[in-house]
Amino acid sequence: MERDEVNRVGAGFSRREFLKGSGAAVVAGAAATSAVEGPLEAQQPATKIISAEPHTIKLNVNGKDQNLTVEPRVLLIDALRNDLNLTGCKDVCDRSTCGACTVLIDGKPVYACTRFAIEVVGQKVVTAESLHSLEKTDDVVTAFCKYDAIQCGFCTPGFVMAVRGFCNQNPGATEDACRRALGGNICRCGIYDGVLKAAYDTAQIAQ
Amino acid sequence: MVERKIGWEPQGSHTLVGGEIQRVDGKVKASGQAKYTNDINTPGTLFAKLLTSPHAHAKLVLLNIEKAKGVKGVKSVLAIAKVGDEIQYEGWPIVAIAAERPEFAEDGLRAVEFKFEPLPHFVDGSDFKGAVEADVTVGGKPLKLTKSVGKSGQGDVEVALKEAKHVHRGTYGIHMITHMSMEPHGSHAAWDGENLNVALSTENVSGTSGQYVQPVGVDAMNVNIRCDFLGSGFGSKSTVDEWDVACAKLAKATGKPVRLMLSRTTEMQIGGNRPSAFAEVTVACDAEGNVTAWDSRHWGSNGLQGSIVDHDVTPYVFLPKTRQSVSTGIATNCSPERPWRAPHHPQACAYTQTALDDLAAKAGIDSLQFFQKNLNLTSLPHIYGPELEIAAKLIDWKGKWHPRGKGSGNGPVKRGVGVALHTWDGAANQSNVTLKVHSDGSVEVVTGSQDVGTGTRTCIAQVAADTFGVSMSTIKVSLGSNQFPKAGPSEGSSTIGGVTGPVRRTAQQALWKILDLVAAKYTVERTTLTARDGKVWLGEKEVCTWKQAATLVGPMGLELYGGPVTEDEGLTNHQVGGVQMAEVAVDTETGVIRIVKMVAVQDAGMIVNRLLARSQVYSGLIMGIAYSLSEERIMDNKTGRFINANLNDYKLPRIGDIGDLVVEFYEPESEYKRGVIGLSEPPVISTGAAISNAVANAVGVRVPVLPLTPKRVLDALKGAKG
Numbered sequence: 001m002e003r004d005e006v007n008r009v010g011a012g013f014s015r016r017e018f019l020k021g022s023g024a025a026v027v028a029g030a031a032a033t034s035a036v037e038g039p040l041e042a043q044q045p046a047t048k049i050i051s052a053e054p055h056t057i058k059l060n061v062n063g064k065d066q067n068l069t070v071e072p073r074v075l076l077i078d079a080l081r082n083d084l085n086l087t088g089c090k091d092v093c094d095r096s097t098c099g100a101c102t103v104l105i106d107g108k109p110v111y112a113c114t115r116f117a118i119e120v121v122g123q124k125v126v127t128a129e130s131l132h133s134l135e136k137t138d139d140v141v142t143a144f145c146k147y148d149a150i151q152c153g154f155c156t157p158g159f160v161m162a163v164r165g166f167c168n169q170n171p172g173a174t175e176d177a178c179r180r181a182l183g184g185n186i187c188r189c190g191i192y193d194g195v196l197k198a199a200y201d202t203a204q205i206a207q
Numbered sequence: 208m209v210e211r212k213i214g215w216e217p218q219g220s221h222t223l224v225g226g227e228i229q230r231v232d233g234k235v236k237a238s239g240q241a242k243y244t245n246d247i248n249t250p251g252t253l254f255a256k257l258l259t260s261p262h263a264h265a266k267l268v269l270l271n272i273e274k275a276k277g278v279k280g281v282k283s284v285l286a287i288a289k290v291g292d293e294i295q296y297e298g299w300p301i302v303a304i305a306a307e308r309p310e311f312a313e314d315g316l317r318a319v320e321f322k323f324e325p326l327p328h329f330v331d332g333s334d335f336k337g338a339v340e341a342d343v344t345v346g347g348k349p350l351k352l353t354k355s356v357g358k359s360g361q362g363d364v365e366v367a368l369k370e371a372k373h374v375h376r377g378t379y380g381i382h383m384i385t386h387m388s389m390e391p392h393g394s395h396a397a398w399d400g401e402n403l404n405v406a407l408s409t410e411n412v413s414g415t416s417g418q419y420v421q422p423v424g425v426d427a428m429n430v431n432i433r434c435d436f437l438g439s440g441f442g443s444k445s446t447v448d449e450w451d452v453a454c455a456k457l458a459k460a461t462g463k464p465v466r467l468m469l470s471r472t473t474e475m476q477i478g479g480n481r482p483s484a485f486a487e488v489t490v491a492c493d494a495e496g497n498v499t500a501w502d503s504r505h506w507g508s509n510g511l512q513g514s515i516v517d518h519d520v521t522p523y524v525f526l527p528k529t530r531q532s533v534s535t536g537i538a539t540n541c542s543p544e545r546p547w548r549a550p551h552h553p554q555a556c557a558y559t560q561t562a563l564d565d566l567a568a569k570a571g572i573d574s575l576q577f578f579q580k581n582l583n584l585t586s587l588p589h590i591y592g593p594e595l596e597i598a599a600k601l602i603d604w605k606g607k608w609h610p611r612g613k614g615s616g617n618g619p620v621k622r623g624v625g626v627a628l629h630t631w632d633g634a635a636n637q638s639n640v641t642l643k644v645h646s647d648g649s650v651e652v653v654t655g656s657q658d659v660g661t662g663t664r665t666c667i668a669q670v671a672a673d674t675f676g677v678s679m680s681t682i683k684v685s686l687g688s689n690q691f692p693k694a695g696p697s698e699g700s701s702t703i704g705g706v707t708g709p710v711r712r713t714a715q716q717a718l719w720k721i722l723d724l725v726a727a728k729y730t731v732e733r734t735t736l737t738a739r740d741g742k743v744w745l746g747e748k749e750v751c752t753w754k755q756a757a758t759l760v761g762p763m764g765l766e767l768y769g770g771p772v773t774e775d776e777g778l779t780n781h782q783v784g785g786v787q788m789a790e791v792a793v794d795t796e797t798g799v800i801r802i803v804k805m806v807a808v809q810d811a812g813m814i815v816n817r818l819l820a821r822s823q824v825y826s827g828l829i830m831g832i833a834y835s836l837s838e839e840r841i842m843d844n845k846t847g848r849f850i851n852a853n854l855n856d857y858k859l860p861r862i863g864d865i866g867d868l869v870v871e872f873y874e875p876e877s878e879y880k881r882g883v884i885g886l887s888e889p890p891v892i893s894t895g896a897a898i899s900n901a902v903a904n905a906v907g908v909r910v911p912v913l914p915l916t917p918k919r920v921l922d923a924l925k926g927a928k929g
C-alpha cells in the first residue's frame with residue numbers, strides 16, 4: 001500500500017513513549033516540523049520535561065487565538081474536537097494510520113493525532129471547517145463536490161485537508177503525484193476515484 | 208392535454224431526475240461542518256469508554272469498580288457484566304465509565320479490578336475438522352459447534368456427473384471480514400425530564416426507539432432519535448446495542464449528556480462481521496460447455512450463532528437443472544454476524560463463479576464464452592447478455608483474454624482478465640413522507656429516513672424539484688429523526704426507491720392541486736397545464752410563475768402525506784443484474800497482485816442521480832477489491848483473538864491500490880421503465896470472483912481462498928509446481 005511518507009509522518013517520536021512516566025517530554029515547536037524534513041540523525045531534538053498537570057495554552061486555530069487548559073497528554077485531535085468543538089478532524093484509527101484527522105500545521109498536512117496540543121503552541125493550525133462559509137468556498141471543497149468525492153463523508157474532511165496541503169506545496173502536480181501523496185488516508189466507502197480527480201483539478205488551479 | 212398519471216416521465220424527458228446533480232450536503236460534509244453522532248458535544252457532555260473482554264471465552268470471576276469511581280474526573284461507572292457471567296467472545300462489554308474527558312474515562316478503566324477464568328474456545332470458521340473435534344462447553348455443557356443449516360437440490364446429481372463430459376472438483380473459500388465503518392457504533396444520550404434524546408449512529412432512525420423501552424425503562428413515546436449524518440454502516444447499524452443502553456443509563460445516573468462511541472478496536476471486534484464461507488464443489492458440463500450439474504458442501508462461521516451463507520444462493524445465479532448443496536454452520540467464539548452489504552451474495556458468488564471458471568478452463572473454453580453460453584441457467588439473461596458485451600468491449604476482452612497462464616511476455620509479472628456476474632433484489636423499503644408547498648413557493652419534504660452515504664437528501668430534493676419544475680434550492684429536505692414520518696431502515700439497497708417513490712407521487716398530487724388552482728384563476732383548461740423552469744405553462748405559453756401559482760395555496764400552505772410505494776405504481780421495482788470484469792497484473796515472484804482495471808456494467812432500473820449512482824458503483828468495486836486482495840478478519844485459534852483488529856494490520860486499499868475503474872449503467876428503455884431499484888449492494892458482489900478469475904487467467908492456477916494475499920498466491924504457485 002502506498003503511503004505518504006513525506007508529508008504526514010509524526011514528529012519522530014512515538015506517542016506511547018511520551019506517555020511513560022509522570023511528566024511528558026515536549027519537543028520545541030520548531031523542532032517538531034523540522035524533524036520531518038531532516039535526516040534521521042537530526043531527529044534527536046532537545047526535550048524538556050513539564051508537569052502532568054493541566055496547562056493553559058494559546059492555540060492559533062483557523063486564524064484565531066484560543067485559550068484552553070489541557071493536560072500535556074491531550075492530543076491535538078482531542079483538543080480540537082473536545083475543547084474547541086472543531087469536529088471536522090475525525091478520530092478514526094487511534095494509530096496514526098488513516099488520515100481522517102488531517103489538519104494543516106504551518107501549511108503542512110499533519111495527522112492531528114500525532115501531536116500533543118501543547119506541542120503546536122506558536123504554530124498555525126488550520127482545520128477543514130475554515131474551507132467553507134456562506135461567503136467563500138475553497139477550491140478543494142468545490143472540487144470534492146464536483147467529482148462526488150463524498151459518500152458517508154466521514155473520511156472526507158481529512159482527505160480535503162490532505163489535498164489542500166499537498167496542492168499548496170505542489171501546485172500543478174501530475175495525477176501520479178497526487179495519487180502518491182494521498183496514500184496516507186483511508187476511505188471505507190470508496191471515494192478514491194473522485195478524490196484523485198478533485199486533487200488533480202485543485203493542483204492545476206493552484207498553479 | 209397532459210395525462211395525469213402517477214409515474215416517471217418517459218426516458219429522456221426529466222430535467223433533473225437522471226442527471227448528474229451534486230450532493231446538496233456536499234459542502235458541509237467536505238468541510239467537516241456536518242455533525243455526526245461521533246461529533247456531538249453539547250455543553251457538559253461526558254465521554255464514556257468501555258472495558259471489554261480480552262478473552263474469546265471465559266468466566267468473569269472478579270469485578271470491582273469501586274476504585275474506578277474515585278478516579279479524578281470520573282462521573283459514573285456502570286458494570287455491564289457481572290461476576291459469574293460467561294463471556295463468549297473477545298470484545299464483550301464489561302464496564303462503561305463516563306468522565307469529564309476521554310482521558311479521565313481511560314484512567315477510570317485502568318482502575319477497574321477484574322479477573323477472568325479462561326475457558327476453551329474455538330474461533331476458526333475455516334477449520335471444519337477442528338470444529339467437529341473442538342471441546343467447547345457453554346454453561347458447563349458440551350457444545351456441538353457444527354450444525355446443518357440446510358440443503359437444497361433437484362435432479363439426480365450422480366447420474367448427471369456420470370454423463371458429463373468434463374467434471375471439475377475444487378475447494379474454495381472466502382474469509383470473515385468486518386464492517387469497519389469509519390464512524391464507530393455509538394450514541395450521545397441526554398435526558399430532559401422523562402424524555403430521552405439520543406443521537407444514534409444508525410441506519411434505522413425510525414425503528415430504534417422501541418429498543419430502549421425495556422432495558423432503560425422509558426416510554427417509547429419519550430425517546431427521540433436523531434441521526435443527521437451517518438459515517439457509514441454497511442448494514443451493521445440497525446439496532447440499539449448494549450453499549451447504547453449503557454450510554455443512556457450513564458446519562459441518567461449523572462444527569463448529564465453522555466457520548467459513548469466504540470473504540471476502533473472494539474468496533475472491529477464487535478461492530479459486526481461478514482461470515483466466512485468455504486466450499487467443496489463438484490461441477491460438470493457437456494462437450495459444448497453447457498453446465499449440467501452442481502454439487503457442493505459449504506461451511507463457515509458467522510460467529511456465535513453458528514450459521515452460514517444461505518444455501519438458497521448456492522450455486523449463485525447459474526442454476527443447472529441438476530444440482531444439490533448442503534451447508535453446515537460452525538459456531539465460533541466471535542461476535543455475531545450483522546448484515547454486510549449484499550448479505551451472503553459475495554461469498555456465494557466467489558465460490559460458485561470461480562468453480563465455473565475452473566470448469567471452463569478444464570473444458571478449454573474462453574471464460575466469457577462459457578458464461579455467455581450458460582446464461583440460460585440464470586433468471587436475467589436479457590440483462591446479462593448485453594451487459595457482458597458492453598463490459599467485454601470496455602476491458603478489451605478479445606485482446607486481453609488468453610488460455611490460462613499463457614499470456615505473452617516472459618517476465619515474472621503476468622496479466623490476466625476475469626469475469627463474474629451478480630443479482631440483487633433491491634426492492635424499495637416502506638417509507639412515508641410529508642410534503643409541504645408553502646405559499647412563497649418553497650417546498651419542504653420531511654421523512655424519518657437517513658442518509659448512509661447514498662445521497663438520500665439529494666435524490667429527494669431532485670425528484671421534488673423536477674416534479675415542480677423548480678430549482679434544487681427551492682426544496683428543503685429534513686430527515687434523520689424518529690419524529691418524522693416513519694421510514695424503513697437502509698438495508699438491502701432499499702432507501703432511494705423507498706423515498707423517491709412516495710416523494711414523486713406526493714409531489715405529482717400536490718402539483719395537480721396547484722395547477723387546478725391556476726386553471727381556475729386564469730380560466731384555462733386544467734389538464735393542459737405543465738410546470739417547468741419555475742413557471743406554469745399552457746403549451747408554450749407562460750401562464751404565471753411558480754411563485755404566483757404557489758400563493759394560491761393560501762397562507763397555510765399545501766401539505767400532503769405520502770405513504771409507502773408499491774410496485775404496481777410503476778415507480779419502483781426489484782431484481783437487477785450486473786457484470787464485472789477485472790484485469791490484473793500478478794508478480795509471480797512476490798505474489799503481489801495489482802488491479803489494472805475494473806469494469807462494472809450495472810442495471811438499476813431508472814437511475815435517479817448519475818453522479819451519485821456512479822459513486823455507489825465505485826464504492827462497491829473498491830470494497831470488493833478490499834475483500835479480494837487484503838481484507839481479512841484474522842482469528843487466531845490459539846489465543847481466540849482477532850489479531851489484526853486495528854487499521855494498521857487490517858489492510859484496506861488506499862488510493863494507489865484500485866487501478867482504473869470504469870462504470871457503465873445499463874439503462875435501455877425496458878429497464879428504465881421499471882423505475883427505481885436499489886443500487887448499493889449489487890456492485891460489491893461479483894468483484895471477488897472477477898478478480899480471482901483474472902488472477903487464475905494470469906498465473907495459470909487457481910488461488911482458491913480470498914483474500915488473495917501474496918502468501919496465498921505464492922502457495923498456489925508452489926502447489927502447482929508440485
Ligand code: FES
Nearest residue numbers: 093097098099113
Ligand atoms: S485518527 Fe489520526 S490518523 Fe487516524
Ligand code: FES
Nearest residue numbers: 153155187188189
Ligand atoms: S466517504 Fe465514507 S469513509 Fe470515506
